[in-house]
Amino acid sequence: MSTDTSTDFDLLKSKNEEGGVDAMLEALVEQLRAKRQPHQLFEALKMQVRQQMALPLQYTEQSDDLTDEQREQLENGLLEACREVGAMLLKDGQIREGWMYLRPVGDREAASAMLAEIEPDDENLDDLVEVLLGESVDVARGFRLVIENFGICNAITTFESQLGNHGRREQQAAAGLLVRHLHHELCENLATDIGRQEGATPTGESSIRSLVADREWLFNENTYHVDTTHLSSVVRFARLLDDPETLRLALDLTEYGRHLSTQFQYQSDEPFADNYPAHAIYFRGLLGEDVDQAIEYFGKKAETVDQGEFGTLAIEVFVDLLSRLGRHQEAIDAAIRLSPADARPLGIAPSLLELSQRAQQFDQMLDFCRQQNDLLGYATGLAYHAAKK
Structure with missing residues (x-):
């Protein structure tokens, strides 16, 4: 030395x-x-x-005998x-x-701000996805990296397997990315097919509705332009969305799905068994279009769908729809009237407490908890009722 x-x-x-x-x-x-x-x-x-x-x-082990300070x-x-x-x-x-x-x-x-300075490459991509998405540091960016580098099939699998335990905001961000990606891909594929068959590629068309209008031949011989299972999954994920712009893209995706051969219009669980038409009604309702039709359609489903076969999904979808439309009092009425007392919530609809907070009235919740002998729910309602005074 x-x-x-x-x-x-x-x-x-x-x-x-x-x-x-x-x-x-x-x-x-x-x-x-x-x-x-x-x-x-x-x-x-x-x-x-x-x-x-x-x-x-x-x-x-013997060295530290510390005060709280x-x-x-x-x-x-x-x-x-x-x-x-x-x-x-x-x-x-x-x-x-x-x-x-x-x-x-x-x-x-x-941490997200520091990771934003790191450009993904072959060496660090897996680590970035693991930390951004797996550790919830920046779910939107992590999910975007999955789509861009591993494809939409892997992204859908990731959504199904990893996003279920994340908050609604993070799920919405990922669902929005999927909707925008698939919509862009489908528009490009349709324009290419039209250009090949008509001799001129349409320009300035950004909606599927306009691209397929008066072109039923696009679907001859069971033709499709994106993986139809991907389309069905992404439309289902789009139920989470609140953003009007992305909801319109999701609605546009249902327009394509409705033109597909029936063998590719996969049936979904109730209340969306009639997959693309039902989702179209739902998305239009959320967009403030044909609201009465959406309420009537999903209200009837909530009343009639067999709970033994499909559980309470139709009820929760209806209650959630009413709440998202700002009809909190109607949502409370529907939740109390339709939900079985012993049902385990699926987490789709807001709880009765959340609905009562949004409506700023707790009387129905308190009465319902008394009827159900629910001391905890009753005490919680009392506490929130007192807090709003």
Whole structure:
């Protein structure tokens, strides 16, 4: 080893002699930052925090007997260390390791911003998808990467297998991406087919409805222009959407589905058994078009669909539709009148409490809970009723 006093080791020794352990640890931290050695830096930062608190530099099972205030101070110091080291690793492209340190910090917004600076490539794509989508750091971007790099088939599988446990906003973001992607692909494929058969590719047409109008020959001999199972799945996912622009694209997709050969118009579960026509009624209702027709159609389904075969899906769809249309009082009435007392909610419709909050009236909920001998529900309703006064 060199005896030059400018070496890192000699600097640490001199700092320790001149300023003690505090000065030596500060020098060590600066060295490791400069050398970009994140794992060693984390250990150094941990020692620095413990030194500042007059704790033993290394944790042992017997070493820490902390007050609540000291424990909070130690935890905050360690979280700051995690934040710094995680950021360093992300900037150096080490995505999984960086997130390992950032996960305890819980600042997904900051992590998302740092990951936004990383361009996907063959080396990091899997790690990006795992952290963005699997760890819910930025579900929309992670799902977009799946579509762009692995195709819509994989994206649909991912939606089915991973998005069920995510919040509605994240599900909506992913469903919107699928709708826009499939709509764009279908419009391109239709325009290409029209150009091949008519000798001129239509320009300026951005809707499926206009492309297929007066062109029934597009569907001769059971022809289709996108995978019909993908179409059915994406239309089903689109029920989650609230955004009018994307809902219109979903409605446009149903127009294509209705032109397909009957063998490709796959039956769905009630109340959407008549797949594309039923979804078209639903989407138009959400868009404020033919609202009465939508309420009548899905109200009748809620009344008549066999619960033994299909469960309470038709009821929840109807209650949710009413609530999304701003008819919260009607939604409460329908939920109380139609829902079996022992039914386990599917999570499609808002709960009776949520509906009561939206309607700003709790009397029906309180009466219903009394009838059902539901003490917990009754107490919850009382609490929210008191809070709104």
